[in-house]
Amino acid sequence: MRICFLGESFVNGTGDPACLGWPGRICAHAIAQGHDITHYNLGIRGETSSALLDRAPRELPLRLPEDCDGRVIYSFGTNDMTWHDDATRVSVAASLQNLEALLAWTQPRYPVLVVSPCPVDDVAHVDRLVALVEQMAIVCQQRQVPFLDVLTPLQQNAVWLTEAKAYDGAHPRAAGYQALAALVEAWEAWQTWFPSGGELL
Amino acid sequence: MRICFLGESFVNGTGDPACLGWPGRICAHAIAQGHDITHYNLGIRGETSSALLDRAPRELPLRLPEDCDGRVIYSFGTNDMTWHDDATRVSVAASLQNLEALLAWTQPRYPVLVVSPCPVDDVAHVDRLVALVEQMAIVCQQRQVPFLDVLTPLQQNAVWLTEAKAYDGAHPRAAGYQALAALVEAWEAWQTWFPSGGELL
Numbered sequence: 001m002r003i004c005f006l007g008e009s010f011v012n013g014t015g016d017p018a019c020l021g022w023p024g025r026i027c028a029h030a031i032a033q034g035h036d037i038t039h040y041n042l043g044i045r046g047e048t049s050s051a052l053l054d055r056a057p058r059e060l061p062l063r064l065p066e067d068c069d070g071r072v073i074y075s076f077g078t079n080d081m082t083w084h085d086d087a088t089r090v091s092v093a094a095s096l097q098n099l100e101a102l103l104a105w106t107q108p109r110y111p112v113l114v115v116s117p118c119p120v121d122d123v124a125h126v127d128r129l130v131a132l133v134e135q136m137a138i139v140c141q142q143r144q145v146p147f148l149d150v151l152t153p154l155q156q157n158a159v160w161l162t163e164a165k166a167y168d169g170a171h172p173r174a175a176g177y178q179a180l181a182a183l184v185e186a187w188e189a190w191q192t193w194f195p196s197g198g199e200l201l
Numbered sequence: 202m203r204i205c206f207l208g209e210s211f212v213n214g215t216g217d218p219a220c221l222g223w224p225g226r227i228c229a230h231a232i233a234q235g236h237d238i239t240h241y242n243l244g245i246r247g248e249t250s251s252a253l254l255d256r257a258p259r260e261l262p263l264r265l266p267e268d269c270d271g272r273v274i275y276s277f278g279t280n281d282m283t284w285h286d287d288a289t290r291v292s293v294a295a296s297l298q299n300l301e302a303l304l305a306w307t308q309p310r311y312p313v314l315v316v317s318p319c320p321v322d323d324v325a326h327v328d329r330l331v332a333l334v335e336q337m338a339i340v341c342q343q344r345q346v347p348f349l350d351v352l353t354p355l356q357q358n359a360v361w362l363t364e365a366k367a368y369d370g371a372h373p374r375a376a377g378y379q380a381l382a383a384l385v386e387a388w389e390a391w392q393t394w395f396p397s398g399g400e401l402l
Contacts, residue, residue: 002246014239017232019225028220038215041242044264045203055263062256063245 001193002038002068003027004060006052007075010118010180011043015163015171023073025181026190035194048079048090049098057105064110071193072110074102077117077136078170081128088128096135103143113189114140114147118180119155121169126155146189153183202394203239203269204228205261207253208276211319211381212244216364216372224274226382227391236395249280249291250299258306265311272394273311275303278318278337279371282329289329297336304344314390315341315348319381320356322370327356347390354384 005011005023013021020028027039040063044051052074064070080090080098090098099114106112116133119126133151140147154160159179163172172179184190206212206224214222221229228240241264245252253275265271281291291299300315307313317334320327334352341348355361360380364373373380385391 012239012241017229019221019229019232019240024220024225028218031218031220038213038246039220040213040245044241045239046266047263051263055259058256058259062248062252065247 001036001071002040002064003071003073004040004042004063005073005075006042006056006059007115008043008047008052008079008117009045009171010078011075012041012045013043013177014045015167015173016177018174018177020177022177022181022184025178026185029181029185030194033194043075046079047076049076049095049102050090052076053098053102056102060106060110070110072106072112073115074099074106074112075115075117077129077132078120078125081117081125081132083125092128092132092135095132096139099136099139100143103140103145107143107145111193112145114145115184116147116149116151119151119160119164121161121165126151146187148184148187148189150180150183154180202237202272203241203265204272204274205241205243205264206274206276207243207257207260208316209244209248209253209280209318210246210372211279212276213242213246214244214378215246216368216374217378219375219378221378223378223382223385226379227386230382230386231395234395244276247280248277250277250296250303251291253277254299254303257303261307261311271311273307273313274316275300275307275313276316276318278330278333279321279326282318282326282333284326293329293333293336296333297340300337300340301344304341304346308344308346312394313346315346316385317348317350317352320352320361320365322362322366327352347388349385349388349390351381351384355381 023041027037031037080095082089117129129151133149137147157179160172160176163176224242228238232238281296283290318330330352338348358380361373361377364377
């Protein structure tokens with residue numbers, strides 16, 4: 001199985017001294033359990049969903065050719081809701097349209113999951129993210145794409161919040177990314193990609 | 202500093218249960234020494250230098266905007282020299298032209314290093330790689346781009362060879378990638394990117 005993770009700095013793992021981020025952590029764990037995985041980390045720092053929508057149809061087919069078991073996980077939204085020049089970088093409506101368009105392109109090609117954006121150390125920014133995540137969940141539900149809200153639990157995760165505040169106000173370090181990895185690993189939609197006994201090395 | 206690693210499966214770290222490959226290992230080590238690094242692993246399994254030349258000018262600027270300290274490391278050639286339908290997938294001449302064109306595009310934009318392709322468990326394939334690497338070194342020397350031959354030492358590295366033979370005849374596991382990481386870390390051209398005392402967190 002080849003899995004592409006697309007999104008922003010939290011997908012890249014920015015700030016993680018282990019250079020794994022949550023994608024590397026959950027893939028290494030699945031490999032340790034006997035699964036054969038190639039992982040492609042396509043997170044880009046500072047990227048909005050508009051830029052992601054533009055590149056995903058170019059970058060994914062190069063890495064997930066038709067004869068492979070290719071999978072896709074998106075996680076974005078934090079940069080969309082960054083305040084810049086009296087507005088968010090991307091409006092809520094445009095962000096949801098981008099999610100809709102990404103899923104419309106991806107669903108006929110690859111199994112796809114969506115992980116919500118992550119919190120930052122800024123109350124107003126988080127409030128905008130909470131509103132966005134509610135709507136992202138609806139878009140995903142309508143398209144029958146599994147959606148995981150990590151914003152709510154990470155907002156209450158002392159390890160994440162402490163590391164992010166101490167580092168740059170946004171990104172955690174190793175323990176915070178491990179906490180996020182644990183949330184994704186506990187997700188039924190992720191687990192169903194690895195039925196026990198299936199696809200063992 | 203933001204570093205993009207571009208190349209084939211050996212850059213991706215295919216077969217590494219730790220999901221780091223050599224790029225993740227050398228970046229994690231540099232971070233542990235106090236350097237601020239964001240790393241982007243853009244290795245793609247099975248890709249030739251022709252496909253790499255096509256995508257690099259699209260994928261790099263998205264990750265290395267002008268206001269950042271962006272760096273590039275290429276490592277490719279093994280797939281070019283794969284035998285397919287009575288010929289190599291890419292001719293030696295075309296492979297060298299692709300290297301030349303990649304460097305011509307990259308050098309005005311980012312500091313760039315080149316790491317040679319890696320060996321596989323196939324004597325004829327390795328013979329073709331040895332000939333290619335000799336020519337790659339000359340192209341890089343003419344353009345004053347640092348070039349590291351890892352083909353020669355890895356051909357004699359028992360850990361690499363044993364792991365690759367036991368896995369899929371091409372890719373090593375954690376210890377083999379660690380051996381390759383050690384070769385790159387010991388390289389003066391890599392070390393000069395991190396002057397002692399400079400750019401500490």
